[in-house]
Every structure is written in structure tokens, then in C-alpha cells.
Amino acid sequence: MVLKLAWRNIWRNKRRTGITLAMTIFAVVLSTLMMSIKEGVYENMISSTAGDFSGYAQVHSNGYWEDKSLDLAFELTDSLEQKITNTNNVEGFMPRVDGFALAAVDNVSKGSMVIGIDVEKEKTFHGLDKRVSEGTYLTANDDAIMIGDGLASHLKLTINDTLVLLGAGYHGMSAVGKYPIKAIVKFGSPELSKQLVFMPMKAAGMFFATDQLITTIVLKTKNSNNGINAANSLTQKLNEKYEVMNWKQMNPELVTMIEADKSEGYVFMFILYMVIGFGIFGTMLMMLAERKREFGVLVAVGMKRIKLSIMVWVEILTVSILGAILGLLAAFPVCYYFFTNPIQYGEEITEMAEEYGMEAVLRASLAPHLFLEQALIIAIIASVIAIYPFIKLQRINAVKEMRS
Amino acid sequence: MSVIETSHLTKIYDEGPVAVRAVDDVSIQITEGEFTAVVGPSGSGKTTLLNIIGGLDRPSSGSVKVADVELGDMNEDQLIKFRLENIGFVFQSYNLIPVLTAKENTEFIMLLQGVSEKERDTRVLQLLDEVGIGEQANKRPSEMSGGQQQRVAVARALASRPKFVLADEPTANLDSKSAENLLDLMLQLNKEENVTFIFSTHDQRVIDRARRVITLEDGKILSDESR
Structure with a gap:
């Protein structure tokens, strides 16, 4: 019943839910695409610098x-x-x-x-x-x-x-x-x-x-990760006469450069998700204010506060996860398009890219972790936001809320 | 047998600049099967008294016993459980859950009680038929009139087989015909099923049909008259 109630409550105010979903979808698409292109660039750099010639x-x-x-x-x-x-x-x-x-x-x-x-x-x-x-x-x-x-x-x-x-x-x-x-x-x-x-x-x-x-x-090896795994496994097998090095150990400058660039991406992502987080928080506050009386009645007739809190937590989490899934479904074709149709650099940038030994294209990556990370981030944000109503509903005063 | 017993019940609100005695030294006993109206002008303490009897609010002093259980000894969680198992509520503005149908609203309390699905189904249909809205079972509150919603509220209040039903101004938002119908229904349930009803009201139609009328003024009992 708690789940049924939560699901129906989500759709009782379609416009509010729609806005929350749209916000989440937009953030997930933008963030996934950005990270996908960044990851694609890194893969290109790693493959050009390490993979093609010196191996992983x-x-x-x-x-x-x-x-x-x-x-x-x-x-x-x-x-x-x-x-x-x-x-x-x-x-x-x-x-x-x-x-x-x-x-x-x-x-x-x-x-x-x-x-x-x-x-x-x-x-x-x-x-x-x-x-x-x-x-x-x-x-x-x-x-x-x-x-x-x-x-x-x-x-x-x-x-x-x-x-x-x-x-x-x-x-x-x-x-x-x-x-x-x-x-x-x-x-x-x-x-x-x-x-x-x-x-x-x-x-x-x-x-x-x-x-x-x-x-x-x-x-x-098939890819850079497999290279790292293979190096680790082989290190266990060989004696100290040999050294087994992965591409990261052989190209520390490249790793530093990627890490620095990733940090920039994370900052952008953090800002984006903060905005989304506050958006979700705002709509959640509206929802709480709108349903004060109902919460009071539920407690008055005998619903345990913990159940009430769980119901609202499920509502917030469901909307956010739904938004994340829809966002990922929307992001995947976009990323796939840029994977199969990479953006070609202009002449000047092409020359620069070639100087660094890179293929002169911006190709998106389809690495599964990129997509899963976004869903996970949204789930974490929603769970953190849902702490507020969870605590608030634990302290609800039925009489006061019914009077509101 | 006494279902409710209050002793020197007092409730003082001192949140504002002046402390208000909403309930002042109220001692009453309500026995099983009563059909009692608590009347008085606005601000006389009717709703506060009902809230304290229903375990929704705590008195500043005095005690409330419901079925020989002292409510003051219970913590919040125990009170919630106690309300669920012993008290049915009917509110002035119906307060049904908007996303649930009439059937689901009635069933909700039994779900919280952990009643089996089979028993729930049987009782819900029986209750909705009793309150005369069996045909509206699958409608949501927004699809029903005020009178129909209040009937669902009565069915919900009775679903848990409570020791008594507290109704806070149940006819206040109803037109006269719906109010009459609701009163007939509650009187019928009172006579046929021996359900104890306690109302707060200033609706003369309710007062006229109550078998006991407790009049409050400034939180004190002005009169307590049985008919």
C-alpha cells in the first residue's frame, strides 16, 4: 500500500512531477554527454599515446x-x-x-x-x-x-x-x-x-x-583497463627479475593530464547537479507544504510516522530515479550518435591534436560506467534530499498539521 | 460500562502573549453505545477536548482513560497504535486520501492494522453498502460530492472496529439534505451496531438528535444533559 500510495502521489500533481522529471532528464543528458565526450577524448589520447604503439x-x-x-x-x-x-x-x-x-x-x-x-x-x-x-x-x-x-x-x-x-x-x-x-x-x-x-x-x-x-x-590487450588487469595478473606470476608496467606507469604525464581535466568535468557536474538538487529540493518543499494536512490525517488515523517517512522517501527517490533512467535513455542515442559520427576538429585544432599524437576527432565514449555513474549520482542526491522530509515527518504533530 | 473517562482535564495554550485555557477542569464519563454531542460556540474547547480524548493532543493536567487505559502513560508511537486499534475519526473536511478510491480509503486503516485481504474485501464492501455508497466504491474523492465523501469517512472510521468514533463537526461542510442523511446513518449504526459516537458540533440538527449533550463554554462544562 505504501508503494501504491507513493506511486499515485507522484502523479497527483502531474505538472510538478513533470518539471522535476524534465530537470533531471536535462541534467542527466547534459552531464552524460559531457562525460561521454570527455571519456572519448581520454580514450583517444590513451590509445594514441599508449595503445597503438607501446601497448597498454x-x-x-x-x-x-x-x-x-x-x-x-x-x-x-x-x-x-x-x-x-x-x-x-x-x-x-x-x-x-x-x-x-x-x-x-x-x-x-x-x-x-x-x-x-x-x-x-x-x-x-x-x-x-x-x-x-x-x-x-x-x-x-x-x-x-x-x-x-x-x-x-x-x-x-x-x-x-x-x-x-x-x-x-x-x-x-x-x-x-x-x-x-x-x-x-x-x-x-x-x-x-x-x-x-x-x-x-x-x-x-x-x-x-x-x-x-x-x-x-x-x-x-583489448583496451586500457584490460592492460592494467593483465599487468597486475602477470606481476603475480613473474619473479623479481622482471618488471611489468601498465600504460599508466609508463605515461604518468598523460595520467596527470587526464586527472586534471576530469577534475574540471567533476566541478561542472557538481554545479549542474547542485542546481538540480536545489530544484528537486524546492519541489519537494512545495509538496510537503501542500500535503501537510494529509500527513496530519494519516498520523491521526494510525499511520506510523516511519511508514509515512518511507512513503515520501520512496516518492522522491522514484521521481528522481525515473528522471535518471529517462535521462539515460535520452542520453544514450545522443552519445551513440557522437560515437558513430565523431565531431571533426577544424584545421588548426587538427594540427594541434596531431602534434600530440591524437586522432583529430571528438568521439563520445559508450563506456557503461559513464551511464551508471549518472544514475547513481541522482540516486544519492535524491536520497540525501529525502533525509529532510524523512526527519521532518518523524516529528510531525497531527493536530497542528490538520489545522494548517 | 465506561469507554471514556476524563478527570479534571485541563489544556492551556501558552504560546501567545496570553495563556488560553482551552479545556478547563473537564471530568466526564462516556459509556458504550452513547450518541453524544459536545456543543458550544467557536473557541469553547470542543475540538481540543475531542483531540485529547482521541490521543491526538495531550492535556496540561488531568487524565484521560480510554477502555481503562491511561493515555498519558503512552509515548507517541504507542498512541498512534492505540488510535489505530481503538478510535475512529471523522473530520469536518472529510480528509480522505485524494489518490485512493472510496474502497481503498476505507480499506486503508485495515491495511495498517494488518487485516487479511479476504477479510478486508468483505468488510469494506459491507461498510460501503451500509453507508450507502457501494456503487461509488471505485471513485476517488474528487469524483464524489461532500456528502458522499463524508460517508466514506464514516466507513473508514468504522473499518477498524473502533471502541468509539470521534466526529469533529461532521456536518459543517454539508448541505442540509446530506447532513440529515449522514445523521440518519450514524444513528442507525449507533442503534444497530452499538457504535459509540461523540461529536463536536454547533449544528442544531445534530444537537436535536443527540441523546446526550455536553455544553462547553470557555473550556468548562456548562451543562451535561442526557435525554
């Missing part, structure tokens, strides 16, 4: 990330390989040898990042072959290289030209080599594009004198 998780020898020394190269043993492939959320892995060398041609030189890759795995797991803008993709036995388009334009090189690489190899060996350029690859991030030199693993082993050793294992 990596395995190294302990201390490698700090020193970046080839001397910390290690062997990819069968047992290590098995532990990695048997880890939850890991869809595959890509071994790499990372080192630094001076890339030179004629009188021009540039510091570069030389990466020895398993050409087949890089192709399968993150489509490196699709980034080839000129030339053809490497094969495992090639003694050739692919370079980033930024480096190519800096050194004024094209395919079939030869690039000289000079650096330090494993345990102080000199790493010197002359390699034909087989392909030029395009990377969103100009920073990466100006530095990258790819060579097949075999050639890299020769160049750095690391032979079969590798410095990095990039874990392929």
Missing part, C-alpha cells in the same frame, strides 16, 4: 624502464612465453629490442629510436603494415629498415635510400650499420614520427649485438 602493458627486465639500457636485455624463454599467453586479458604479445642510435645521411644526422620488431606479430596485433605510406612492409629476413615519415622528411630521404645508424650496442659493443629504407611509415605523433626506425628482429640482434635477446615485450 609491457614486460622488461627489472630496472629497464628507468635506465633504458640494452645491457638489461633478456631472453624470451618458453616458460616466460607460456606465462604471458596464459594470463587473462592478454590477446598476444610482441617482443622488441629498443635502442638509440644516431641516424645520419650526408651531413645531416638525427637521434633516433631503433626498434627491432617481430614483423609478423606487429602486423597482426597492431597493423603496423597499414601505416606504410611508401614502399613495402618488412619481412623477417630483410636487412633493411622502415622509418617514420617525420624522420624521412627531416633527413630528406625516401625509399631505397640508405641510412647510416651509429650507436652503442649490448655490453659496450658498437652498433654501426648501413641500411636501405624499404618503407616509410606514418605515425600520428610527430614526436614519434621524427624518431622511429624499425628493423626486423634478426637484423636488430645483429646491429645491437643482442642476438636473440630482447628488451621489451609489448602485451596486446
Whole structure:
């Protein structure tokens, strides 16, 4: 009966309920869309910065990330390989040898990042072959290289030209080599594009004198969260000889930037929900004033105050949750539209975005937590607001209210 | 057998600049099956007396016993339970729950009492038939006339099988025909079912048909006349 009464009371003043619902729906749509686009931007940033190239998780020898020394190269043993492939959320892995060398041609030189890759795995797991803008993709036995388009334009090189690489190899060996350029690859991030030199693993082993050793294992996971989970699971399995790092640990600046931006979003959301909260509170006060006499009668005829309080609490919560659900139903298609039809940046912003290695679009995210969070926030606000009538009705004086 | 017994009941309102003795040293006994009118001009203390007897208000001094239970010893929650189980209320402005139908309004008290659905259904239909609005059972208060609403209020008051019914100016908002019909109904319930009724009123028609009339003035009993 309490529920029936609450439900009917909600609809006894349709206009008031309508206004409360409209307010809530508006807030939820606005807030969800804002957070969805923000989350989409973060996903884009994370995927561009971490996902596409360095992966959401990596395995190294302990201390490698700090020193970046080839001397910390290690062997990819069968047992290590098995532990990695048997880890939850890991869809595959890509071994790499990372080192630094001076890339030179004629009188021009540039510091570069030389990466020895398993050409087949890089192709399968993150489509490196699709980034080839000129030339053809490497094969495992090639003694050739692919370079980033930024480096190519800096050194004024094209395919079939030869690039000289000079650096330090494993345990102080000199790493010197002359390699034909087989392909030029395009990377969103100009920073990466100006530095990258790819060579097949075999050639890299020769160049750095690391032979079969590798410095990095990039874990392929479906998304950034899975990357974190996979890194956590693998950490439990591997001994202290190895370090397993997730994308957050490898990109602390990115995490800080996202956190700072999220805080701004939360401030906006807080203001929005404060306005809505006061709106709901206002309509609730009106409702309380309007029904004083009725509450008095209910207590007079024998309704316990606690039941009365629960009834009003259910009313407030139901309207708010209903508003939140309708808001989410309205917000989802809007977010879905901006997910499938992302907003394209203007030319100037596109250039800026590309400088940061990001895709130049504003794409909404459809992450379920975004939608659930809004419903939860509304439920919390409504519950907090409902404390006031709850307490007030506990102290109700039937005679006084019936006289009002 | 005495259903209600008040002893030196006094209620003083001292919220304003001057303390008002709304009820002043009232001692009465009401026995089962009475049809009593508490009369007097506005401000004479009728409603306050009924509120105290009904456990809605507390006296400043004196005591009220209902069915040998001292109301002054009860806390608020106990009083609510006591009212639910022992007292039926009929208010001047009907005070039905607007979102419930006549049937649901009548049933409401029994629901609070935890009466089974089967028993509720039987009693509600019987009560609504008794008060003559069986056909309006599924109408909401806004779809009924004042007289019909007050009949529902009477049915609601009787639903809990109370020891007595307190009616605060039950005919005040009714036209003369509806008021007559309501009085006939309450007299009939009083005679046939031995329901004890106590009214506050200044409606002469009610006073004329009451079997006992207690007249109040300035909170004091001016006369207590049985017919």
C-alpha cells in the first residue's frame, strides 16, 4: 500500500512531477554527454599515446624502464612465453629490442629510436603494415629498415635510400650499420614520427649485438583497463627479475593530464547537479507544504510516522530515479550518435591534436560506467534530499498539521 | 460500562502573549453505545477536548482513560497504535486520501492494522453498502460530492472496529439534505451496531438528535444533559 500510495502521489500533481522529471532528464543528458565526450577524448589520447604503439602493458627486465639500457636485455624463454599467453586479458604479445642510435645521411644526422620488431606479430596485433605510406612492409629476413615519415622528411630521404645508424650496442659493443629504407611509415605523433626506425628482429640482434635477446615485450590487450588487469595478473606470476608496467606507469604525464581535466568535468557536474538538487529540493518543499494536512490525517488515523517517512522517501527517490533512467535513455542515442559520427576538429585544432599524437576527432565514449555513474549520482542526491522530509515527518504533530 | 473517562482535564495554550485555557477542569464519563454531542460556540474547547480524548493532543493536567487505559502513560508511537486499534475519526473536511478510491480509503486503516485481504474485501464492501455508497466504491474523492465523501469517512472510521468514533463537526461542510442523511446513518449504526459516537458540533440538527449533550463554554462544562 505504501508503494501504491507513493506511486499515485507522484502523479497527483502531474505538472510538478513533470518539471522535476524534465530537470533531471536535462541534467542527466547534459552531464552524460559531457562525460561521454570527455571519456572519448581520454580514450583517444590513451590509445594514441599508449595503445597503438607501446601497448597498454609491457614486460622488461627489472630496472629497464628507468635506465633504458640494452645491457638489461633478456631472453624470451618458453616458460616466460607460456606465462604471458596464459594470463587473462592478454590477446598476444610482441617482443622488441629498443635502442638509440644516431641516424645520419650526408651531413645531416638525427637521434633516433631503433626498434627491432617481430614483423609478423606487429602486423597482426597492431597493423603496423597499414601505416606504410611508401614502399613495402618488412619481412623477417630483410636487412633493411622502415622509418617514420617525420624522420624521412627531416633527413630528406625516401625509399631505397640508405641510412647510416651509429650507436652503442649490448655490453659496450658498437652498433654501426648501413641500411636501405624499404618503407616509410606514418605515425600520428610527430614526436614519434621524427624518431622511429624499425628493423626486423634478426637484423636488430645483429646491429645491437643482442642476438636473440630482447628488451621489451609489448602485451596486446583489448583496451586500457584490460592492460592494467593483465599487468597486475602477470606481476603475480613473474619473479623479481622482471618488471611489468601498465600504460599508466609508463605515461604518468598523460595520467596527470587526464586527472586534471576530469577534475574540471567533476566541478561542472557538481554545479549542474547542485542546481538540480536545489530544484528537486524546492519541489519537494512545495509538496510537503501542500500535503501537510494529509500527513496530519494519516498520523491521526494510525499511520506510523516511519511508514509515512518511507512513503515520501520512496516518492522522491522514484521521481528522481525515473528522471535518471529517462535521462539515460535520452542520453544514450545522443552519445551513440557522437560515437558513430565523431565531431571533426577544424584545421588548426587538427594540427594541434596531431602534434600530440591524437586522432583529430571528438568521439563520445559508450563506456557503461559513464551511464551508471549518472544514475547513481541522482540516486544519492535524491536520497540525501529525502533525509529532510524523512526527519521532518518523524516529528510531525497531527493536530497542528490538520489545522494548517 | 465506561469507554471514556476524563478527570479534571485541563489544556492551556501558552504560546501567545496570553495563556488560553482551552479545556478547563473537564471530568466526564462516556459509556458504550452513547450518541453524544459536545456543543458550544467557536473557541469553547470542543475540538481540543475531542483531540485529547482521541490521543491526538495531550492535556496540561488531568487524565484521560480510554477502555481503562491511561493515555498519558503512552509515548507517541504507542498512541498512534492505540488510535489505530481503538478510535475512529471523522473530520469536518472529510480528509480522505485524494489518490485512493472510496474502497481503498476505507480499506486503508485495515491495511495498517494488518487485516487479511479476504477479510478486508468483505468488510469494506459491507461498510460501503451500509453507508450507502457501494456503487461509488471505485471513485476517488474528487469524483464524489461532500456528502458522499463524508460517508466514506464514516466507513473508514468504522473499518477498524473502533471502541468509539470521534466526529469533529461532521456536518459543517454539508448541505442540509446530506447532513440529515449522514445523521440518519450514524444513528442507525449507533442503534444497530452499538457504535459509540461523540461529536463536536454547533449544528442544531445534530444537537436535536443527540441523546446526550455536553455544553462547553470557555473550556468548562456548562451543562451535561442526557435525554
